[in-house]
Amino acid sequence: MERYPEQTTATIESLRNSGWREALAVGDREGYSSMWQALSTAARTAIENGLLSEGKGLWLLADACSMMLNPSSPNEPFKPFMVMNGRRSSSPIDFQRSDVDLFAAFVEEVDDPWLQARLADLVWLLIEPRSPKHALLAIDAYRQLPLDSETWIRGSRECWLRAISLTLMLKAGAGDRLKEIEAAIVAAFENSRKEDGYLSLWLSDVLASHRLGHAHRLAVAAKLExxxxxxxxxxxxxxxxxxxxxxxRWFQQTGNIAKAAEMTAFLAEGWVKEAVARLSAEQPSNLVAASFYENAIQSYRNIPRSERNTHRVDERIAELHKHLSNAGAKSLDEMGQITSPTIDISEIVETAIGAVKGKPTLDALAAFANIYRGARAGKIREFSEKMLREHPLQALFAATHMSRDGRVIAKRPGMGFGDANSEEYKATLWAEMVKHYGMELGLIVQGEIWPALEILRLEHRLRAEDFIAIASRSPIVP
Known part of the structure; x- marks a missing residue:
């Protein structure tokens, strides 16, 4: 549906008079997604009231706010928030040069740090040659956002990370901004409390990932402990x-290996406590407990040899292996069985029998050897991709595969919503292909190989000596 007539233009004056401040003031602010909703609603109202220029300006602001911020990508920081069935929401390439010029003229008048940061960042990204002035404006707007738990989970995390990324790109051109960002994050970390939940952890991760807070390493590690x-x-x-x-990890950065090992052992015992808690819950689960015991063992293995005696690592791992084996064996009883409708394979069986029945020995053996010509990888891949497209929910969650005695024999990550080139998608696709290949093998064995083998054994009574004789006459057998 057309938003506004094609020839509609937006001007800086229409933006000023569009009521964007009033639109953003309505309802709770929950990051850029709520801004997009508020601005797009205001844009529709303006268009319905005949305010075409103001409506287009609001749509441009809404589109700017609709994109997801991906600070890990310096050159492609903005992505559509939705891609589905060959269609997508707004992307930076959708903005015309006139739109970006309008943002550049308007951005310094914007007194909302979220909106100012987004517009300045887009101007920096899209106008050539790039304007350091707008990068600095974006950095300064991003770091006006509060460093608290509620704002962090609603998008300020990505904004602060983007501010750091822009600062690193500008290098000396950013002045002392990186030091100021570091000081702000360290101060917020120091002022955070346990009641803030994960805020201390999140802030410490930002410092660690950008090698900041070097002078505060010991204090950070102690507070985290x-x-x-x-x-x-x-x-x-x-x-x-x-x-x-x-x-x-922070103690390790300080060089205090003993404290790092102590916290690793504490982490391992945390997994053990979770396993025990899961087994004693109202609805106990040996399957979940087994995964916790496995994680505890892996954590203990990360302790360096110099600290293993202090924490009885080898003895503790042996104890946990016993708990793991016990929980793994019991977990099989907790698994339900899912059955599908039966499949009539009588025609497949008859074809397989007909391939070898009543033939001379060597002909029957040759037919049996060629009864299954191997997996058709292309077909399996195509079918697996189709299943992932049509039933994506099954692949969104990570999966663990267990043997008959309860041992974990394979794991795969959740697919997520990444593109087809992501490692998560490739791993999920491979697991799906292996699953369908296993199902195909089961059908081949039951429907073709086993029936044909029975006929071969009944009619020809082949012995080991017969196969040795055949092999001795083969030019490819050494």
């Missing part, structure tokens, strides 16, 4: 594990 132990005391084992893992 204290928070981990506090959560553990409250019975919040999940957060305790996450904080202890981060504390271990």
């Amino acid at each position: 204290a928070t981990a132990r506090a959560f553990d005391g409250d019975g919040d084992l999940y957060r305790a594990r996450n904080y202890s893992d981060a504390a271990s």
Whole structure:
């Protein structure tokens, strides 16, 4: 549906009079997604009221806010928030040069840091030659966003990371902004409390991933340890594990290997506590407990040899292996069986029998050897891709495959919503192909190989000596 007549133009004056501030003031602010909804609603209202220029201006602002920010990509930081069936939402390439020029003229008048940062960042990205002025404006707007838990999960995390990315790209041109960003994050970390949930952890991850906070390493590690132990005391084992893992990494940065090993052991025991808690829950699960025991063992294995005696690592791993084996064996009883409708393979069986029945020995043996000509990888891939497209939910979650005795024999990650070139998608596709190949083999064995083998055994009574004689006459057998 057409948003506005094709020849409609937006001007800086129409943007000023569009009521964008009032639109953003309506409802709760939940990051760029809520801004997109508010601005697009205002744009529709303006168009319906005949304010075409103002409506187009609001649509441009809405489209700018609709994109997802991907700070890990310096040159492609904005992506459509939705891609489906060959269609997508707005992308940077959709903006005309006149649209970007309008943003450049308007951005310094914007007093909303979220909107100012987005417009300035788009101008920096899309106008050639690039304008450092707009990159600096974007950085300064991004770092006006609060460093608190609620704002962080609603998009300020990506904004602060983008500010760091832009600062690193500008290098000396950014002045002291990187130091100022570092100081702001460290201050927010120091002021954070256990009641802020994951905020301390999130901020420490930002510092670690950009090699910031070097002078505060010991203080960061100590606070992460204290928070981990506090959560553990409250019975919040999940957060305790996450904080202890981060504390271990920060202690390692300080060179305190003993404390790093101590926190790794604390992390491992956190997994054990979760396993015990899962087994004693109202609805116990040996399957889940087994995965927790496995994680505990892997954590203990990360402790360096110099610290293993201190934490009884080898003895503890042996103990946990016993718990793992016990939980793994019991987990098989917890699994339900899913059955599908029966398949009539009588025609396949008859064809296989007919391929070898009543033939001379060598002819029957040759027919049997060629009864299955191997997997058709292209067909299996095509079918697997079709299944992932039509039934994506089954692949969104990670999967663990277990043997008959309860041992974990394979794992695959969740597919996520990445593109077809992502490692997660490739791993999921490969797992799907292996699954369908296994199903195909089961059908081939039951419907072709086994019936044909029975006829071959009944009619020809082949012995080991017969196969040795055949092999001795083969030019390809050494």
